[in-house]
Amino acid sequence: MSHNGMTDMKQTMMVVSMEEEWSSFKSLLQDSFGDKSHQLSFRSLGPNQVCDVTMDGRLVTLHYAVLKQDMTEEGTSQAVDSCFKSCAHGIRTFLLLIQGGRYTKKERRMIEMLQAYFGVEALKYLSVLSLEGGTVVDVLDDSLLELINVCDGRYCRITGSPATSDELGALLEMVDYMLTENGAAGYTESMLSEAKRRTTEDTAMKMLRQKVQEAEEKEQAFNQLVQQQEESRAREAEELKSKHAEERRKEAAEKRQYETKRESLDEAVRSHRAMLQLQTSTANDEDVRKTSVILLGLSGSGKSSAGNLILERAGNQYSVNENCRDSPEPTLACERKEVLAEGSRLILVDTPELWDEDGTENLELVKDCLALSLPGPHVFMLVLQVGRFTQGESEMLGHLQKIFGREFVEHTVVLFTRCDDNLHRAQRITDYVAGAHASLQDLIRKCGSRYYVLNVRNSQNALSYPQVKDLLSGINKLVASHGGGCYSTRRFSMEELKERKKVIEERN
Numbered sequence: 367m368s369h370n371g372m373t374d375m376k377q378t379m380m381v382v383s384m385e386e387e388w389s390s391f392k393s394l395l396q397d398s399f400g401d402k403s404h405q406l407s408f409r410s411l412g413p414n415q416v417c418d419v420t421m422d423g424r425l426v427t428l429h430y431a432v433l434k435q436d437m438t439e440e441g442t443s444q445a446v447d448s449c450f451k452s453c454a455h456g457i458r459t460f461l462l463l464i465q466g467g468r469y470t471k472k473e474r475r476m477i478e479m480l481q482a483y484f485g486v487e488a489l490k491y492l493s494v495l496s497l498e499g500g501t502v503v504d505v506l507d508d509s510l511l512e513l514i515n516v517c518d519g520r521y522c523r524i525t526g527s528p529a530t531s532d533e534l535g536a537l538l539e540m541v542d543y544m545l546t547e548n549g550a551a552g553y554t555e556s557m558l559s560e561a562k563r564r565t566t567e568d569t570a571m572k573m574l575r576q577k578v579q580e581a582e583e584k585e586q587a588f589n590q591l592v593q594q595q596e597e598s599r600a601r602e603a604e605e606l607k608s609k610h611a612e613e614r615r616k617e618a619a620e621k622r623q624y625e626t627k628r629e630s631l632d633e634a635v636r637s638h639r640a641m642l643q644l645q646t647s648t649a650n651d652e653d654v655r656k657t658s659v660i661l662l663g664l665s666g667s668g669k670s671s672a673g674n675l676i677l678e679r680a681g682n683q684y685s686v687n688e689n690c691r692d693s694p695e696p697t698l699a700c701e702r703k704e705v706l707a708e709g710s711r712l713i714l715v716d717t718p719e720l721w722d723e724d725g726t727e728n729l730e731l732v733k734d735c736l737a738l739s740l741p742g743p744h745v746f747m748l749v750l751q752v753g754r755f756t757q758g759e760s761e762m763l764g765h766l767q768k769i770f771g772r773e774f775v776e777h778t779v780v781l782f783t784r785c786d787d788n789l790h791r792a793q794r795i796t797d798y799v800a801g802a803h804a805s806l807q808d809l810i811r812k813c814g815s816r817y818y819v820l821n822v823r824n825s826q827n828a829l830s831y832p833q834v835k836d837l838l839s840g841i842n843k844l845v846a847s848h849g850g851g852c853y854s855t856r857r858f859s860m861e862e863l864k865e866r867k868k869v870i871e872e873r874n
């Protein structure tokens with residue numbers, strides 16, 4: 367065996383293996399050198415195991431760091447470091463032990479760890495020893511072949527136990543050759559320092575890269591967050607926009623609804639006004655068709671009673687209990703009442719007695735009754751009690767002609783009341799007139815013989831329907847005979863009477 371001048375130098379091999387392989391190797395060595403115990407010894411050095419073996423006259427010290435599967439990376443590093451330090455005296459090389467040519471995951475991991483700790487330089491001083499006492503693989507694993515290739519073919523086998531001197535010699539020869547080729551000093555401290563420096567640099571670089579990566583990830587996360595926030599803001603803005611659009615749509619719809627409502631209200635107001643105008647104009651039109659009648663006569667002759675009954679019957683109205691019809695109070699002021707009778711307005715102006723005992727007219731009452739009878743008077747109704755014709759009644763026509771003018775009689779009808787009291791049931795009014803005082807007959811004649819009768823009293827009230835009908839028919843004929851025109855006394859201007867009517871209406 368050529369030692370290349372290195373026989374004098376002590377060789378230390380750091381054995382890289384799992385405990386099982388180390389045990390097998392120790393047994394093999396014991397088997398091989400058992401009878402030459404002086405050539406083999408085992409000892410412990412700190413946590414490491416050391417085997418001194420003298421082969422072919424050379425002392426080779428094997429250092430084994432006990433590596434366990436569950437050791438942490440840091441623990442493994444510490445064990446390896448202490449083992450390396452313990453081989454300080456001698457040429458340091460590495461020996462990987464495998465069983466039966468199997469390069470398992472555990473061994474691969476150890477080689478990775480070796481490289482990580484000692485650097486790639488360590489592989490220049492690594493030899494692989496396959497212990498083949500048991501089963502052996504037919505074909506070497508690719509990764510083992512790759513490792514053997516990196517180790518420049520340094521792969522030895524010990525095929526059985528004990529090992530032959532050739533097998534052990536081949537191992538030593540291979541180591542010698544390795545040292546010759548790669549540097550006789552073996553793996554040195556400076557190589558380790560360099561490896562550590564590189565590792566530190568790598569670590570630093572790695573950390574830097576990691577930090578850069580972290581920073582990049584943070585930036586990416588931040589950008590993502592910003593993007594998410596922007597998207598969420600954009601979404602919110604979009605939602606807000608559509609909400610506003612919806613609100614505007616609603617407002618517009620409400621406004622339209624409001625406008626429509628307002629328009630319909632305006633329309634309602636317009637049509638109401640138009641209706642009012644129409645009613646006003648209709649009312650004005652109806653003025654033409656109004657028949658205005660002034661009731662005249664002595665106090666107590668029955669003007670108010672007759673007037674009320676006429677209005678009731680003409681308007682087709684009737685009291686709930688006609689037996690309870692109240693006797694009216696004596697009339698003190700002129701009063702206008704009207705009713706719609708057969709499509710035309712019938713206006714009755716009730717009056718008190720218009721003259722005093724001396725025959726002097728009450729001018730204010732005269733003006734009042736004329737004012738209230740506007741747009742008439744069309745007819746004067748002279749109310750007389752049946753069976754009563756005193757001096758008062760005989761002078762009455764004269765007074766009235768003084769007040770209203772001589773032609774007033776042409777617009778006058780006579781109405782007899784109290785026929786129930788003073789007329790025999792079978793007696794007709796015509797008979798009564800025919801047998802009446804000459805003065806009464808004269809009065810009736812002057813009034814165009816237009817006389818009528820009305821029963822106000824309860825017992826004969828049924829008669830009042832045809833009586834009122836007869837009376838109204840007579841009134842209409844009289845109005846028609848004057849062409850629908852009203853009577854004018856010419857004593858008072860129309861303006862004065864209108865103004866007076868207004869004042870009375872306002873007063874009431």
Ligand SMILES: Nc1nc2c(ncn2[C@@H]2O[C@H](COP(=O)(O)OP(=O)(O)OP(=O)(O)O)[C@@H](O)[C@H]2O)c(=O)[nH]1
Pocket residue numbers: 663664665666667668669670671672692693694695696697698717718719783784785786787820821822823
């Ligand atoms: N029995 C009967 N009584 C009547 C009739 N007409 C009126 N009277 C009554 O006669 C009284 C006087 O009637 P009024 O209607 O107040 O007479 P007036 O002409 O209005 O009297 P003044 O208002 O004072 O001018 C009342 O008590 C009436 O009830 C009638 O036809 N028959």
Ligand SMILES: [Mg+2]
Pocket residue numbers: 669670671694695696697716717718
């Ligand atoms: Mg009266």
